Amino acid sequence: MTPSEIQLRVNGRPSRIDSVPTDERLLDTLRWRLGLKGTKEGCRTGMCGACTVLRDGRGTLSCLLLTHEADGASITTIEGIGSDPVGRRVLDAFDAAGALQCGYCTPGFVMALTGLLREGGRSTPVDEMLEDLGGNLCRCTGYATIVRAARSAREEGA
Template identity: 45%
Template structure:
């Protein structure tokens, strides 16, 4: 049975037709909407590469059926920069070498943005490490990621 749903993705409304209810939000973003910045690492909610914001909250988009988010506001990595100006978290990841292969990076950045809005910008490295531990980086760029998170917080608090 065909289903239709509406998602507002990075501020743009998308009316989506699905042949059935099976596609996950991740597969809809990648295969049907054509937003491939969000990555599939495990498809089971174990690695965090597919992290996006749904109504401002970070989720693993591989564990969400697209149908169950009909009407939601979704932010993906493609919607984070302001035109040519990078989001402070993006800039901090480059400056602090918070990635290597880059495959987990969209998820890391979305997770960091989500975490900061959950926790404000408390400057506690231990809390940051715990809060980011749903995002695996197999290259193990963790030293750079920690620096990037701390740097991003400084950039964000300076802005506010």
């Protein structure tokens, strides 16, 4: 038995998706059915954070989530994050800090940081916020500017 239809709200727009196999992951649904290729596949094992999206406002690994398990959820990807005030602030902070090298990890970092700032904001000590970004890896090791962007996005949320 395959549930017939999945309903997601993706970047604010309701989306009905038919005939999704039960073993399909949200990452693949976003990229290949909805054409939202800003969400990146890195390790596909939950270790790198490149596929992070927001599910109901919370950072989630789309490579470790069956699309059917997300039925009814509100999903935000890098394509839609600029409409969120916190997301906008994070994008601007990455821009100002030049916080990318090859850019592959950037969508995941932006989504993870937006999720963290929406959850805790300034109430989370800065060291803890940086620790909480530890689930995202940058293979270029461009961490100095990413950390600078994260600090400044947090400060501007005052």
